[in-house]
Amino acid sequence: MTVGSGQRWGSALDSVVVYAQGALCRRLARGAVPADGRVRVTGLPRSVDPGSLRARVLGASGGRVTEARVEVEAEPHGAGVPEGARHEVDRLSEAYAAARARRDRQQGLIEQVAGLRPVPPARKREDPHRRTPVDAWLELADFVDERLAVLHARLVELDAEVLRVEHEMDLAVDRLDRASTDAPSPHVGTTVCAVLTLDGTGDAEEVELELEYGVPGAVWVPTYRLTHRQGDGSGRLVLRASVAQRTGEDWTGVRIALATADLRRRTDLPALRSIRIGRRQSAPAPSGWREPPAGLADLFTGYAAAGPAPFRAGSAVGGSAGGAVALPVAAPAPVPAPGPPPPPSVGGSFTGPPQPGAAYGSAPEAFGGGRPAAPQAPGRPRGGGAAFTAPAAQATPAAAPPPPQAGPPQPSGAELDYAALVLSGPEEPGGRRGRLFPGSSFDAVAAEYRRRAEAVAALPLPEHAVRPRESAGSFDHRFDAAARADVPSDGTWHTVTVGEIPVGLRAEHLCVPSVEQTVYATLAVSNATDQALLAGPVEVTVDGDFLLTAALPTLAPGGVRRLGLGPAEGIRVTRRTHLKESTAGLRNNVTVLDHRVHVELANRLAGPATVEVHERVPVSSEPDVRIEERADWTAPDDGAAPERHAPGTRVWRVELPAGGTAAFEGGYEIRIPAGKALVDGNRRS
Structure with missing residues (x-):
C-alpha cells in the first residue's frame, strides 16, 4: 500500500454490466488537469481487478491517457470510530x-x-443397634x-x-x-484509487474521464412476470433479474445491463508453427525480453557476508489487516546504457525492447506495504538509474525459474507482462535475487476481499432459476435495464426490473389419456423479438389474479414453447380400449391384433376451450410387421408445434364450446408374421 501525493478527483459509478459471474463497472470523474498531468481518481472498490483497469478521456478535449495503474492507500483511523x-x-x-x-x-x-x-456414623462391632432418627x-x-x-x-x-x-x-x-461490504474498516481506512497520467489536454479547463474495471462477486439469474387475459392473443411479459453482488461497493442509482457471456473467457488466438525441412534455422529472439546480465549474483556477496539485519522498530509498517509487514532491503538495479527509450503504453508497461545492460522486463511499483518508485518522466523506462523497491512479504511467491535450456530463450506470456513483474529482493534464494518474476503486487488482504466476493457464486438459486450460461447455449445475449437501480453489496438476491417484452399467447388444453386421464391448461408462448428469452421462473397472472409460478424454458427468437399451468378441473376426459386378436393369411400364419381406442371429452368451463388429445401408435423397424391405422387423427408437425413429439405420436384437436362434448374413435391393426412372433411372448395391452 502506498500513500502518494497528487491531485485527487472524486468519481461516481455510472453503469454496471453484470456477466454470468463478475461485473464490469464504469466510473466518471471530472476535474482540472495539473501541470504534470498526474491525477488520482478515488472511489474504486477493494476487490478491483488491477489488470482490467481502462481509462480514456471523454469529450472533444483531444487528450489521452498515457498511464493507468491501481494503487491502495492505507491510513489508521482515529479513536472513536464505531464498529457497527x-x-x-x-x-x-x-x-x-x-x-x-x-x-x-x-x-x-x-x-x-x-x-x-x-x-449414619460408623458403628463398632460391640455397639448395640441404634434406632434411625426418622425426623432428621x-x-x-x-x-x-x-x-x-x-x-x-x-x-x-x-x-x-x-x-x-x-x-x-x-x-x-x-x-x-x-450487511453491505461497502463499509470502512474500523481500524485502518483503505482507499483504492487509479493513478492516471494525462497528455495532450491542451488548455481545457476541465476534463471528463471514464474508468472501466472488472470486479468479481456478482451474479444474476432471469425471472419473469406474465400477465394474460382470457380470450386475448397477446400478453405482457416483464423481464426481471435477481442480482446478487458482494463487490465491496454499493450500486446506487446506476444503469445496469445483464449479459450471459463469461467475463473470464479465453481471448488468446491459437498459433500454428511451421514445419521446416532442410537446414536448421534459429528461432527469432522474442521482442521485449533479454537474458539477465552476467555476474548478477556477485552484487549480493557483501549482503550475504553481513548476515541477518537486526530488527528495528521503525522497519515495519502496518497493513490493512492489522499486522506488521517487514520491508525488505531494496537491491540496486543495473543502470541501462544510453539509447532511445521505448515508447510508453497505458497501464505503466513498456512493449519496446530493453536497452543493453538492463535486466529483462520492467519493474512496476510495489503494492501491499512497499514504497512506490520515484515518478518517471513520460517516455522513460522505469528503473533507469534508480533502485527498484522489493515487494512486500504478502506478495504471492512466483514459481521457481526453470533450468537453463539450450538454444534461444523462450519466455512465457507472463514474463512479457511488464506490469506484473516483481523484482526479487536479497532475502530470496540465490537463483532469484535481483531478477524479475511474474507475481502479484497486491497484498493478502486484497486476495481475501476477492475470495469473499467470489463466494456469491455458491448462493442458492431461487426456485426454477437457471444459470445464464446454462440456458444461453452457444450464444451470448445482453439485456439493458430501462431505468437506474440500486443493488447493495450484501450478497443477497435483489430484484431489478429490466423491461417489458411483447409475446404472443395462445391458450390451449392438452391431455394424454393413455398416461393420465387429466386435462392440463397450457399457454403457447411465442417470442416475436430478436432476443432470446432465457429459462427461469415466471409468475403467471390471469385476469388480474395470481395463478402460479412456473418454469419458462429457453425461447429462441421466433420460437414457440408451451408453458404448463396445471390441471384444468373443468374439462373431463375418458378413455376406453378394446383388443381383438385373430389370424389371417393362406395358412393362418399371420397374427392380427386389432386395437380400438375410444376417447370422450366434456367441457364444463364457462367459455370455449381448445383441447389437444395425444395418442400413440406402435413404430416398427421390421418391414414384415405391418401397422395399419384406422382413425381420423393426424401426425403432428414438429416444425410448427411448440415442442418435439416422440415417433408414433398422433393428435386430435377439437374446439369445445361451453358445456359441449366430443367423442373420438381411433385404432390401428398390427399384422405380425409367424416367423416374427415370439412363442408365448406376444404382449397384449
Whole structure:
C-alpha cells in the first residue's frame, strides 16, 4: 500500500454490466488537469481487478491517457470510530458466554444439593443397634426439596436468558453477514484509487474521464412476470433479474445491463508453427525480453557476508489487516546504457525492447506495504538509474525459474507482462535475487476481499432459476435495464426490473389419456423479438389474479414453447380400449391384433376451450410387421408445434364450446408374421 501525493478527483459509478459471474463497472470523474498531468481518481472498490483497469478521456478535449495503474492507500483511523454490526456481534458473544457460564454454575449447584444424603456414623462391632432418627431424615428431605425448588426456578430463568441472548446473537450474526461490504474498516481506512497520467489536454479547463474495471462477486439469474387475459392473443411479459453482488461497493442509482457471456473467457488466438525441412534455422529472439546480465549474483556477496539485519522498530509498517509487514532491503538495479527509450503504453508497461545492460522486463511499483518508485518522466523506462523497491512479504511467491535450456530463450506470456513483474529482493534464494518474476503486487488482504466476493457464486438459486450460461447455449445475449437501480453489496438476491417484452399467447388444453386421464391448461408462448428469452421462473397472472409460478424454458427468437399451468378441473376426459386378436393369411400364419381406442371429452368451463388429445401408435423397424391405422387423427408437425413429439405420436384437436362434448374413435391393426412372433411372448395391452 502506498500513500502518494497528487491531485485527487472524486468519481461516481455510472453503469454496471453484470456477466454470468463478475461485473464490469464504469466510473466518471471530472476535474482540472495539473501541470504534470498526474491525477488520482478515488472511489474504486477493494476487490478491483488491477489488470482490467481502462481509462480514456471523454469529450472533444483531444487528450489521452498515457498511464493507468491501481494503487491502495492505507491510513489508521482515529479513536472513536464505531464498529457497527461487528461490535454488536462481539458484545452479544460475550453476553452469551456469560449467560451459559451462569447456567452451568446453577446446574452445578443443583447437582450438589441433589446429592445430599444422610450418612449414619460408623458403628463398632460391640455397639448395640441404634434406632434411625426418622425426623432428621424427613427434615433433610424437606430441606433438599425446598432448595431444589428454588434452584430449579432460577435455572428456568437462566435457560430463558440463554435462549434470548442466543437468539439476539444469531440475529446480529445474520445482520453482519447480510450487511453491505461497502463499509470502512474500523481500524485502518483503505482507499483504492487509479493513478492516471494525462497528455495532450491542451488548455481545457476541465476534463471528463471514464474508468472501466472488472470486479468479481456478482451474479444474476432471469425471472419473469406474465400477465394474460382470457380470450386475448397477446400478453405482457416483464423481464426481471435477481442480482446478487458482494463487490465491496454499493450500486446506487446506476444503469445496469445483464449479459450471459463469461467475463473470464479465453481471448488468446491459437498459433500454428511451421514445419521446416532442410537446414536448421534459429528461432527469432522474442521482442521485449533479454537474458539477465552476467555476474548478477556477485552484487549480493557483501549482503550475504553481513548476515541477518537486526530488527528495528521503525522497519515495519502496518497493513490493512492489522499486522506488521517487514520491508525488505531494496537491491540496486543495473543502470541501462544510453539509447532511445521505448515508447510508453497505458497501464505503466513498456512493449519496446530493453536497452543493453538492463535486466529483462520492467519493474512496476510495489503494492501491499512497499514504497512506490520515484515518478518517471513520460517516455522513460522505469528503473533507469534508480533502485527498484522489493515487494512486500504478502506478495504471492512466483514459481521457481526453470533450468537453463539450450538454444534461444523462450519466455512465457507472463514474463512479457511488464506490469506484473516483481523484482526479487536479497532475502530470496540465490537463483532469484535481483531478477524479475511474474507475481502479484497486491497484498493478502486484497486476495481475501476477492475470495469473499467470489463466494456469491455458491448462493442458492431461487426456485426454477437457471444459470445464464446454462440456458444461453452457444450464444451470448445482453439485456439493458430501462431505468437506474440500486443493488447493495450484501450478497443477497435483489430484484431489478429490466423491461417489458411483447409475446404472443395462445391458450390451449392438452391431455394424454393413455398416461393420465387429466386435462392440463397450457399457454403457447411465442417470442416475436430478436432476443432470446432465457429459462427461469415466471409468475403467471390471469385476469388480474395470481395463478402460479412456473418454469419458462429457453425461447429462441421466433420460437414457440408451451408453458404448463396445471390441471384444468373443468374439462373431463375418458378413455376406453378394446383388443381383438385373430389370424389371417393362406395358412393362418399371420397374427392380427386389432386395437380400438375410444376417447370422450366434456367441457364444463364457462367459455370455449381448445383441447389437444395425444395418442400413440406402435413404430416398427421390421418391414414384415405391418401397422395399419384406422382413425381420423393426424401426425403432428414438429416444425410448427411448440415442442418435439416422440415417433408414433398422433393428435386430435377439437374446439369445445361451453358445456359441449366430443367423442373420438381411433385404432390401428398390427399384422405380425409367424416367423416374427415370439412363442408365448406376444404382449397384449
